Amino acid sequence: MTLSIENIGDYIYFVRGYKAMLDQDLAVLYGVETKALNRAVKRNIDRSPGYFAFHLTNDEWNSLRCQFGTLKNRRGKHRKYPPYAFTEHGVAMLSSVLKSKEAIKINIEIIKTFINLRHALSIHKELSREMKDLKAFVLKNSHKNDQEFRKVWNSIKKLMTPPENQRKIGFDLN
Numbered sequence: 759m760t761l762s763i764e765n766i767g768d769y770i771y772f773v774r775g776y777k778a779m780l781d782q783d784l785a786v787l788y789g790v791e792t793k794a795l796n797r798a799v800k801r802n803i804d805r806s807p808g809y810f811a812f813h814l815t816n817d818e819w820n821s822l823r824c825q826f827g828t829l830k831n832r833r834g835k836h837r838k839y840p841p842y843a844f845t846e847h848g849v850a851m852l853s854s855v856l857k858s859k860e861a862i863k864i865n866i867e868i869i870k871t872f873i874n875l876r877h878a879l880s881i882h883k884e885l886s887r888e889m890k891d892l893k894a895f896v897l898k899n900s901h902k903n904d905q906e907f908r909k910v911w912n913s914i915k916k917l918m919t920p921p922e923n924q925r926k927i928g929f930d931l932n
Contacts, residue, residue, distance in 0.1 A: 766871040771843070773818060776809075777875060778843040779868070780822075787864050788856055796842060798855045805855060810848035814840040846872040889918065 769783040781799075785792040799806050814822070819840035844852065846869065853865040893911055 766868055767875060770871065770875060771822065773814065773822075773843050774812075776843070776845045777872060778845050779849060780814075781842040781844065782837075784844060784849070784852065784868075787868070788852075788861050790856070792841075795852075795856070799842065799852075802855045805851045806844075806848055809845065810851055811842050811844045814843055816840055886918075889914065 766787070769779055770777050771780070772778075781795055782792045785795045788795065799811060819837075849865065849868050849872070853862050856865075
């Protein structure tokens, strides 16, 4: 899979409780080298406080790298230091650091993806809350047909359980 505007959601990870993108993925989207992106951020470090952009720990980076499955066997193909992770607000700040028209256009698409992700997660939370309320109501009022209600609930629960082969990191908007 190549990194493009259409699959930005695949490159949003949950790191330290934040939805974030890695510097290397953002660099590909912006069409710049990762080093150049990081230099621009460091030159404007006051625009990227710790909750906008942060270095991953070695453990976090190793965990993500293992899931990528893209390690190369050649010398010099691995990063020396863990990458930066940019939260939604950090990505928004990049538009003030990377001022090209293309960077601004891509920034808008990335922010739209973060917004869609937030919307999808809020719908899921609301559905989950409603299902818990329904379960409580059904179990409370199911004296006569307890077994029938439990069958219905178990069927609904199976439908809400994600498939086992689903990726554990990232987000797919499709």
